[in-house]
Amino acid sequence: MTYQRKKSGSGPYAHFAVMPVVMIAGALTCAPASAIDGDTFTPYVTYGVYYDANLLRLPEPAAQSDRWTRAAVGIRMDKELGRQRITADLSANQSNYDNFGQYDNDGKDLLANWKWALGNQFSGNVGTSYSDDLTPFDDYKGLERSMRIQQKNYVDGSWRFHPSWQLNAAYNRFDLRYDTQAQNPSERKLDMTDIGIDYLAKSGNKIGLVARHIEGDYPYADINSYEQNELKGKVDWQLTGKTYLQFLGGWAKREYASNPQRDSSVPSARLTAYWKATGKTAFSLGVWRELGATDDLAANYARNQGVSLGSTWDATSKISVDGLILTEKRDYNGVAVIAGIAPSNRDDRYNNAVIGLTYKPTLHWRIRASVYRTTLDSNVASATYKTNGALLTTRYEF
Template sequence: MHERAVLARRKEVGLRSALLLLATMASLPVFAADPVSGDTFTPYASYGIYYDSNLLRQSDIVRQSGAQLSDRWTRAAVGIRMDKDIGRQKLTADASVYRADYDRFNQFNNTGKDLIANWKWALGNQFSGNAGVNYAEGLTSFDDFRSLQRSIQTQTKTYVDGSWRFHPSWALNAAYSHYDLGYDLEIQKPSERTLDITDVGVDYLARSGNKVGMVLRHIEGDYTYADINSYTQNEVKAKVDWQVTGKTMLQFLGGYSKREYAINPQRDSGVPSARLTAYWKATNKTAVSLAAWRELGATDNLAANYARNQGVSLASTWDATSKISVDGLVMTERRSYNGVSVVQGLDPLNRSDDYRNALLGVTYKPTSHWRIRAAVFRTTLDSNIPSASYSTDGAHISTRYEF
């Protein structure tokens, strides 16, 4: 009964948050579309065909045994997008529902739902911020749960943030968000969690447009069905937004993170954490971004509840013509796990994975309302646990039409 009550309460909170924001939007005046600001409401439909050579993320040993691990599936979606400026306020929302059907592993057939809604608010010339909700319900990633059982994951995030520019060169910032992650399978209940995140900070705003600031963050992580994993985390970080040239920008966020466990303090961890991203507008048609990071990250892997992640990524986009664009991404990350091991005889502190991903995509826009996209990818994970290592290739082609 306790588990049912918790699940019912979680769904009620997520639904109530979504309905509250939508009700706020609905209470505002409805404006018709006009040729200057564009359509307020834009319905759309999409359809895609996907292929993965190792859907269940099984090790090469299993693949070499002749097991059938590849699959093809389709995904059809309908949705509606809203984008409206009301004075200095801006309302945006995107709600959709989709159906995914698999050829071989048809036990994974599922219907998913997505909602993204945001109110970008402003009050006078000194106060501004955002309030919104993100909701997603769908199949759990096979990277996190490798099983022939279907697992449906539900994620809800509600947030509010604000900034007070009390001086032309200074601003105070505050933010709060609540994140809820739930699963429908009993075996995944230990990974369910809620996160309450509070930020406060201050920014110095230079006349050049550059920004330097400080952020204090407090996180309360609650694992309802595995309280041994519940934690508090405190962070102090500096942040920099620096427009180096007209075509180059650097963003930095880094400092120190300390995570503490009330029930299992020997697992406490304190590490320097930082992320540096460089953006370069190489030409009018080409843009490049390079990122490097070292962070304390969460994981849904049942062998651990967090990992120390270090990685780099390189992404680029190229507008080949007015209707054709090409994008690519390469990324590598080392993940050093810590947590409660579910593998007998294995010290979770000794687990580490090397994750690599490469993607190449092409998007074609025959008209302003119609988009066609094709992409291929290659993903590998090399772990000191042989059964965790895998490699896979995949591709998809999809189309979307906005009415």
């Protein structure tokens, strides 16, 4: 028997918006060490041991713990050809669970980007990303293994037609699919097109405007297919030598051809501040209010409001400590998707906290340990859960 909780992340790439703390910690762990000068290809290996007190994200007392290991091999590429730069990262991994052996899996990941430049006026990127990994248990709870395949192809470019002005354009294609069902209603294809203009101050700061059009296609649940138009202002501003601000905010309008009563038009914004308090200590603060995606047939969308606070401390040249606290409130809009289903009045409060330590014995080798706590409090009893976990990982680059 399978139970799948509907996603409520924000934006067109909703499943990336709010990662569980264990995934954030894992991403920090796998961050590459500084490339050695002259290196074009850098092979690496990683190994980690993980523990979670409530692997399937179930309400108490149904929680069950597990321990698992994950090993990976990969290779990074970083090559400059004149003003062009090509980077890539290809890896394969294997995970094995102690108790839930049915979730054992082999995964793979690819990142590739060509950062191009033509003269002094034109520049941009062409790239792709691909991942084939176990579906996070926050999104899927089932006794059978579910692998999630994600692929993103993109191209963007800028034309600096004046020392103080720049035109921008971008196109992204995102595909999400699963291997557990031949026709999974959560599978989607998103096409996103951006056009915009930036004012470039002599100080290096930037103010701009971006218009975005999104076409969301759900091949096996056409009732969820939509078109979305956004108009947002953006700011990248160095307030002081130690403080930097990023802002993106404006209006988003989503329309559903199959069910116009689901149409929505709401403001959304995200502000992020970075503060380099000392030479060894830094903080980041994020605040957002955004339109979240949902596949729930009893709700049109989720309005997500959240705050996050992160910090890093370089205790020594080899030891660093980091922490993250995140809280997000998700209010589900009470418009039913189809007749016969009562509108949702669901409200969630999602909390994450993690603290980790990274030790770098050599330039090529790093070790990381971290602990985390994740909770989801909801007025839907079956969605409520809490868990604690820990991980110990190592990475070596040749």
